[in-house]
Amino acid sequence: MDWFFNFPHMDDDALRNLKKFIDESFRAFTRAYGDAIEGFFSPLQTFLIYSERFMTKTPWPIITLIILAIAWAGSRNLKIVAGCLFSLLAIGYFDMWDDTMRTISMIFVCTILSIAIGIPIGIMMSRSDRLQRIVNPVLDVMQTMPSFVYLIPVVMLLGIGKVPGLIAVVIYAIPPMIRLTNLGIRLVDKDVLEAADAFGSSSWQKLVWVQLPLALPTIMAGINQCIMMALAMVVIASMIGVQGLGQPVLKAIANQYFTLGIFNGLAIVGIAIIFDRVSQSYGQRLQKHREIIHG
Amino acid sequence: MADQRFDGIKIRNLYKIFGPNGAAHVEAVRNGLSKTELNEKFGLVLGLKDINIEMPAGCIQVIMGLSGSGKSTLIRHINRLIDPTSGEVLVNGVDVVRMNESELRDFRRHQTAMVFQKFALLPHRNVLENTVYGLDVQKISRAKSTEIAMQWLERVGLKGFEKKYPNQLSGGMQQRVGLARALSNDAPVLLMDEAYSALDPLIRMDMQSVLLGLQKEIKKTIVFITHDLDEALRLGDQIAILRDGEVIQQGTSQDIVLRPADDYIANFVKEVNRGRVIHVDAVMSPVAAGHAVNGATVMSGSSIDDAMKLLAHGSATDVTITDPAGKPLGTVDLKCLAAAVVSSH
Numbered sequence: 064m065d066w067f068f069n070f071p072h073m074d075d076d077a078l079r080n081l082k083k084f085i086d087e088s089f090r091a092f093t094r095a096y097g098d099a100i101e102g103f104f105s106p107l108q109t110f111l112i113y114s115e116r117f118m119t120k121t122p123w124p125i126i127t128l129i130i131l132a133i134a135w136a137g138s139r140n141l142k143i144v145a146g147c148l149f150s151l152l153a154i155g156y157f158d159m160w161d162d163t164m165r166t167i168s169m170i171f172v173c174t175i176l177s178i179a180i181g182i183p184i185g186i187m188m189s190r191s192d193r194l195q196r197i198v199n200p201v202l203d204v205m206q207t208m209p210s211f212v213y214l215i216p217v218v219m220l221l222g223i224g225k226v227p228g229l230i231a232v233v234i235y236a237i238p239p240m241i242r243l244t245n246l247g248i249r250l251v252d253k254d255v256l257e258a259a260d261a262f263g264s265s266s267w268q269k270l271v272w273v274q275l276p277l278a279l280p281t282i283m284a285g286i287n288q289c290i291m292m293a294l295a296m297v298v299i300a301s302m303i304g305v306q307g308l309g310q311p312v313l314k315a316i317a318n319q320y321f322t323l324g325i326f327n328g329l330a331i332v333g334i335a336i337i338f339d340r341v342s343q344s345y346g347q348r349l350q351k352h353r354e355i356i357h358g
Numbered sequence: 359m360a361d362q363r364f365d366g367i368k369i370r371n372l373y374k375i376f377g378p379n380g381a382a383h384v385e386a387v388r389n390g391l392s393k394t395e396l397n398e399k400f401g402l403v404l405g406l407k408d409i410n411i412e413m414p415a416g417c418i419q420v421i422m423g424l425s426g427s428g429k430s431t432l433i434r435h436i437n438r439l440i441d442p443t444s445g446e447v448l449v450n451g452v453d454v455v456r457m458n459e460s461e462l463r464d465f466r467r468h469q470t471a472m473v474f475q476k477f478a479l480l481p482h483r484n485v486l487e488n489t490v491y492g493l494d495v496q497k498i499s500r501a502k503s504t505e506i507a508m509q510w511l512e513r514v515g516l517k518g519f520e521k522k523y524p525n526q527l528s529g530g531m532q533q534r535v536g537l538a539r540a541l542s543n544d545a546p547v548l549l550m551d552e553a554y555s556a557l558d559p560l561i562r563m564d565m566q567s568v569l570l571g572l573q574k575e576i577k578k579t580i581v582f583i584t585h586d587l588d589e590a591l592r593l594g595d596q597i598a599i600l601r602d603g604e605v606i607q608q609g610t611s612q613d614i615v616l617r618p619a620d621d622y623i624a625n626f627v628k629e630v631n632r633g634r635v636i637h638v639d640a641v642m643s644p645v646a647a648g649h650a651v652n653g654a655t656v657m658s659g660s661s662i663d664d665a666m667k668l669l670a671h672g673s674a675t676d677v678t679i680t681d682p683a684g685k686p687l688g689t690v691d692l693k694c695l696a697a698a699v700v701s702s703h
């Protein structure tokens with residue numbers, strides 16, 4: 064009756080050998096192709112370094128002005144701009160400016176990358192039910208797999224540094240981008256699509272003039288989600304060498320520095336709120352002509 | 359504007375069966391399998407059955423039917439937004455069904471334009487940008503397309519609204535944009551799918567007048583779908599009545615009102631304002647040779663209402679009907695007019 068109380072599992076030796084075999088194959092793969100893969104990602108490295116240098120080397124008043132200008136352009140709302148200014152000044156006053164700039168630079172690159180990869184995948188998914196059936200479970204895995212787990216192969220392949228951190232963040236942050244692009248395009252009013260067809264639009268014209276503009280508010284929600292999830296990942300990414308607000312938090316955890324942890328944590332919250340409010344109010348402004356005005 | 363040599367639209371033996379492998383059942387339907395049987399036995403829906411309609415160039419062809427009669431399906435076969443199961447759709451002599459994708463796109467760009475029940479305007483484009491959509495698709499430069507669009511916007515009464523967005527306009531005005539967008543294409547065929555059904559009655563009358571006024575000039579081949587018999591009778595040079603995917607009567611408004619093909623149509627016709635639809639020609643009694651034209655006259659093709667108005671407000675006891683040259687064709691008196699207005703059913 065032993066099988067009844069203890070789950071009959073694979074033979075210990077066989078299991079050990081299986082794990083060893085997979086590990087060794089992956090290690091061999093890393094040794095053989097690691098350099099090539101690193102070379103493939105090197106433009107990303109350059110982009111990251113360039114962006115980080117811009118954020119940290121530019122004098123703080125200029126950066127502040129740029130961020131405030133973007134906030135104004137996105138939201139057209141003085142309250143949001145004032146909130147931005149207050150958060151940035153507080154972050155600087157508590158001596159977290161450089162780390163914050165590194166984090167913002169990381170989030171910026173990550174968002175650009177997610178948009179560049181996510182929107183085309185989302186578009187392709189919206190056009191093919193079969194692709195949607197294939198991609199959806201992959202996205203589920205990406206979102207639910209504990210992030211530490213996929214840090215392992217990324218670190219094995221690329222070592223410790225900015226690029227592996229970026230990849231880990233993108234893997235975690237890209238699913239909502241893809242999902243919401245797909246959803247947005249699929250939800251475009253069938254009547255309008257039919258009209259576009261009736262006027263003889265090519266599928267490119269239909270995509271650019273009808274589907275993407277009408278899906279834009281949903282896509283904006285995807286970008287917003289993507290930024291939020293990327294920010295949530297900065298602490299984990301700091302474990303593999305990504306500089307920024309995550310590292311002091313990590314240090315605080317290891318050494319029980321309560322105040323250090325809370326200050327940097329609040330700085331992350333601060334920039335998260337800035338990004339969120341600005342991108343959301345931009346999304347809402349896009350909807351201006353979509354609502355039905357009664358009367 | 360429309361090509362003088364345009365040959366109209368001919369629909370021949372058109373069948374549409376919705377559902378997988380509908381083509382296998384066309385023969386059975388042709389041999390008498392009914393819509394209900396098809397649905398019960400095979401789970402397929404018979405959309406259209408043996409449609410044959412000839413729509414001459416430059417006329418308004420109305421297709422009338424209640425919801426589920428297949429009228430919207432039928433109009434979508436003309437620009438092949440729906441593929442038929444079998445049959446031919448000849449537009450200007452070319453079979454739309456046989457076109458490949460790029461021919462079809464070209465055909466839709468240059469030969470047809472469509473107006474939709476729910477307007478189907480792009481919410482992120484303003485009125486002018488919506489109007490030029492068809493021209494954008496044809497890759498016509500903005501300068502030229504704007505000029506064309508402005509001209510049509512003015513014609514449909516939207517001058518000054520170019521910069522407004524669709525959600526800032528009432529339903530009637532949105533449909534004017536839809537109409538201007540279609541007219542800007544300057545295609546010989548204008549398809550109007552229940553274009554006025556979403557509008558309230560007064561606006562609808564108004565839009566019907568706009569269309570009739572424009573048609574005098576543009577002389578396009580218009581296919582107009584409606585579920586409203588009054589609208590059909592007012593607009594249609596020719597009317598086809600559809601029921602359960604079949605044409606049950608085709609003809610002019612006079613044919614439909616005076617000689618309904620069956621009880622179903624007779625039932626509809628009962629509610630119609632006959633005085634406004636029936637022409638005096640249908641009820642006049644022939645004049646004796648050498649009959650002198652004295653007192654009230656109306657032109658051939660006038661409605662009974664027109665003649666009755668003359669009698670009601672004047673002192674004459676009968677009205678003479680004349681042809682455009684002034685030659686008398688017949689006479690009517692109040693009694694025969696009244697008899698025609700009171701439905702015989």
